[in-house]
Amino acid sequence: DVKVTQSSRYLVKRTGEKVFLECVQDMDHENMFWYRQDPGLGLRLIYFSYDVKMKEKGDIPEGYSVSREKKERFSLILESASTNQTSMYLCASSLPLAGVETQYFGPGTRLLVL
Amino acid sequence: QKEVEQNSGPLSVPEGAIASLNCTYSDRGSQSFFWYRQYSGKSPELIMSIYSNGDKEDGRFTAQLNKASQYVSLLIRDSQPSDSATYLCAVNKHTGNQFYFGTGTSLTVIP
Numbered sequence: 001d002v003k004v005t006q007s008s009r010y011l012v013k014r015t016g017e018k019v020f021l022e023c024v025q026d027m028d029h030e031n032m033f034w035y036r037q038d039p040g041l042g043l044r045l046i047y048f049s050y051d052v053k054m055k056e057k058g059d060i061p062e063g064y065s066v067s068r069e070k071k072e073r074f075s076l077i078l079e080s081a082s083t084n085q086t087s088m089y090l091c092a093s094s095l096p097l098a099g100v101e102t103q104y105f106g107p108g109t110r111l112l113v114l
Numbered sequence: 115q116k117e118v119e120q121n122s123g124p125l126s127v128p129e130g131a132i133a134s135l136n137c138t139y140s141d142r143g144s145q146s147f148f149w150y151r152q153y154s155g156k157s158p159e160l161i162m163s164i165y166s167n168g169d170k171e172d173g174r175f176t177a178q179l180n181k182a183s184q185y186v187s188l189l190i191r192d193s194q195p196s197d198s199a200t201y202l203c204a205v206n207k208h209t210g211n212q213f214y215f216g217t218g219t220s221l222t223v224i225p
Contacts, residue, residue, distance in 0.1 A: 033213070040217065041217070042202075042215055042216065042217035042218060043158075043202070043215040045212065045213075048212070058212075090157055090158070094213075100145075100146045100163070100165060100206070101146065101206055101213075102146075102148070102160065102163060103148070103160070103204070103206075103213050104160060105150075105157040105158050105159070106157060107156070107157050108156070108157040110155075
């Protein structure tokens with residue numbers, strides 16, 4: 001069974017705080033992703049990583065950074081949280097099945113920035 | 115033009131009916147197609163994947179792919195109230211391994 005976990009289900013932070021969201025997968029997946037999901041906008045890719053210490057910008061990287069020091073762990077960092085970063089954050093990892101990448105999601109972190 | 119488009123709904127069907135969900139995609143190079151179910155407040159859960167033209171059946175779910183028309187659909191037979199959720203269509207182009215998601219179709223199954 002694919003298992004992707006996220007460090008918190010709910011977080012409340014203040015504007016200007018540095019926020020760390022952690023994601024861990026236990027299936028030795030190479031690819032990991034961070035999305036945010038907002039009503040009417042769907043899932044938007046923030047960053048992804050193909051391997052340890054590798055990262056690629058997604059569609060909306062501004063205000064975010066990531067860290068992947070170990071294969072199983074992919075962290076999303078909000079350098080200085082702002083109210084427009086209030087959102088549902090979803091981590092995913094992908095596994096090739098029959099040569100096709102299939103993506104699996106963690107439970108999500110609902111972040112409220114006050 | 116969006117990579118993946120879905121009708122946002124809401125779509126309402128009576129219990130026991132067939133629910134039909136549709137999705138179109140813009141890039142003809144897309145190779146893998148997925149349907150996720152997302153309950154309110156929860157994360158997306160993979161329910162079907164399809165890679166070849168035609169139909170793929172899994173229990174009450176059937177995914178249909180037509181690459182010439184750039185169209186993917188999901189049929190849910192014998193719909194149950196527990197099927198009430200938002201259904202996300204996703205596409206993988208295999209270039210860069212990025213996945214593109216539609217904004218989802220909200221389905222309500224009325225008892």
